[in-house]
Amino acid sequence: MPGGIDAHVHLCQDLETGPLGLGGECADNFETGSRSAAAGGTTTIITFATQTRKEEDRSLLKVVEAYNSRAEETGSYVDYGFHIIIVQNDADILENEMPILMNDWGISSCKLFLTYKTQCLTDSQLLDVMFAARKNAITTMIHAENGDMIEWLTDKLEQKGMVAPFYHALSRPPIVEGEATNRAIALAQLIQSPILFVHVGSVLGAANVRRAQTMGLPIYAETCPQYFHLTWDDLKRFHSPTCFENSKMICSPPPPLSVSDHEDLFVGLANGTFTIYSSDHCPFRYDHPHGKPSGVLEHEPSMEGELEHQHEGKELQDLLRRKQGAFRFIPNGIPGVETRLPLLYTGALAKGRISPQRFVELTSTNPAKLYGMYPRKGALMPGSDADLWYPEETFRPFHLTNSMLHHNVDYTPYEGTEFSNWPRYTILRGKIIWANGEIVGKVQDGKYVKRGPSLLSQGLPRADRDPRRVASWLYE
Numbered sequence: 100m101p102g103g104i105d106a107h108v109h110l111c112q113d114l115e116t117g118p119l120g121l122g123g124e125c126a127d128n129f130e131t132g133s134r135s136a137a138a139g140g141t142t143t144i145i146t147f148a149t150q151t152r153k154e155e156d157r158s159l160l161k162v163v164e165a166y167n168s169r170a171e172e173t174g175s176y177v178d179y180g181f182h183i184i185i186v187q188n189d190a191d192i193l194e195n196e197m198p199i200l201m202n203d204w205g206i207s208s209c210k211l212f213l214t215y216k217t218q219c220l221t222d223s224q225l226l227d228v229m230f231a232a233r234k235n236a237i238t239t240m241i242h243a244e245n246g247d248m249i250e251w252l253t254d255k256l257e258q259k260g261m262v263a264p265f266y267h268a269l270s271r272p273p274i275v276e277g278e279a280t281n282r283a284i285a286l287a288q289l290i291q292s293p294i295l296f297v298h299v300g301s302v303l304g305a306a307n308v309r310r311a312q313t314m315g316l317p318i319y320a321e322t323c324p325q326y327f328h329l330t331w332d333d334l335k336r337f338h339s340p341t342c343f344e345n346s347k348m349i350c351s352p353p354p355p356l357s358v359s360d361h362e363d364l365f366v367g368l369a370n371g372t373f374t375i376y377s378s379d380h381c382p383f384r385y386d387h388p389h390g391k392p393s394g395v396l397e398h399e400p401s402m403e404g405e406l407e408h409q410h411e412g413k414e415l416q417d418l419l420r421r422k423q424g425a426f427r428f429i430p431n432g433i434p435g436v437e438t439r440l441p442l443l444y445t446g447a448l449a450k451g452r453i454s455p456q457r458f459v460e461l462t463s464t465n466p467a468k469l470y471g472m473y474p475r476k477g478a479l480m481p482g483s484d485a486d487l488w489y490p491e492e493t494f495r496p497f498h499l500t501n502s503m504l505h506h507n508v509d510y511t512p513y514e515g516t517e518f519s520n521w522p523r524y525t526i527l528r529g530k531i532i533w534a535n536g537e538i539v540g541k542v543q544d545g546k547y548v549k550r551g552p553s554l555l556s557q558g559l560p561r562a563d564r565d566p567r568r569v570a571s572w573l574y575e
């Protein structure tokens with residue numbers, strides 16, 4: 100199969116993923132994250148360069164340079180690129196720097212947030228950035244959750260003492276994604292802009308996407324393994340519902356309520372509602388004070404009467420065993436770059452839910468087309484990069500343990516899950532980098548990928564272009 104392209108990987112990133120934009124420390128750098136990608140059959144990753152609202156981050160170009168130097172510091176086992184996360188609607192920057200991002204850096208995608216206090220944009224700010232992106236053939240990616248709903252519900256849950264990790268999902272019921280996808284679709288429709296929803300995790304979100312697609316709007320959606328392999332029950336997997344260890348399963352949007360949601364989402368994988376399948380690898384350690392334990396350490400009531408120095412090793416683990424913390428302070432995100440392809444193989448392809456062709460589209464060809472890398476990437480054709488992965492022809496299923504993985508995270512949400520296949524070889528531009536369970540590539544093998552415009556968003560949408568209904572006149 101063509102090498103996997105994982106278009107949603109957080110590495111070396113300053114992550115501010117709590118409802119108030121609280122940060123956690125990203126556990127993987129380009130060395131460990133790309134090593135994990137290679138071992139899971141992925142040959143290209145697109146990671147994030149993140150603007151903040153600090154004055155020194157006004158320039159998007161400076162942000163990209165800084166993130167690129169993080170990649171160059173260690174090197175990468177697989178090819179890599181960046182999406183730019185934009186959190187300001189600075190007119191000068193958008194006008195002057197977007198063309199340079201596109202033409203000089205080959206960064207043809209930006210990500211915007213409808214949640215997280217430190218990142219989220221208002222509707223008019225969203226329109227500013229989407230409009231600028233559209234004019235530069237840059238694809239807009241949207242994290243679609245209604246931040247105000249989340250914050251309001253979080254406050255109410257806290258007032259009732261419902262703060263354990265298990266309650267994280269109650270602060271983000273499906274309507275949170277439902278409202279935000281609807282709103283972003285309306286904004287995109289208004290200014291005739293293509294958008295891609297990242298990590299769609301609810302049946303409601305998927306239905307909104309499907310309805311927009313049926314109207315002929317250029318709306319695309321990404322989904323991720325956690326929405327097919329975890330449910331709300333996994334948020335109480337460890338010991339008791341109030342146990343802090345359940346923070347290991349916290350990501351946003353949360354896993355769906357039940358396996359019947361999985362079945363509905365599998366339909367979206369098969370019928371094209373979902374364009375791409377990425378990991379949203381967002382790694383936090385459980386044994387690190389700036390990883391998941393922030394959920395206890397940042398929560399004053401949990402820390403009342405505790406000694407200040409209880410921040411490392413066994414003492415930290417002991418604290419986590421005793422305290423439930425509060426989900427508000429737990430960084431959102433779970434690891435998954437290595438398990439992405441084997442999980443889709445096991446859960447969908449091997450079970451006949453999707454065809455081999457669809458598998459390749461979701462994991463490689465469509466991300467290449469969507470993010471301007473096709474046909475260099477995402478295809479087995481003369482002239483394409485020889486990026487491949489080989490599933491085993493006959494394979495004895497096994498149960499995963501975290502020690503088998505190559506990331507720098509001390510757990511996997513899929514501990515104990517049975518896998519019915521795993522890559523025997525991963526090949527990057529003709530060079531074997533993973534063979535028979537061993538990394539055989541070098542951390543300098545990966546190269547930066549300069550991307551072009553999206554192939555999926557070229558041309559105006561077929562939907563209504565009447566200037567009395569939508570602002571098509573903007574482009575005249």
Ligand SMILES: NC(=O)NCCC(=O)O
Nearest residue numbers: 116350351379381431432
């Ligand atoms: N998805 C998630 O829980 N973490 C990644 C950061 C984000 O929310 O975009």
Ligand SMILES: [Zn+2]
Nearest residue numbers: 242297298351
């Ligand atoms: Zn996100």
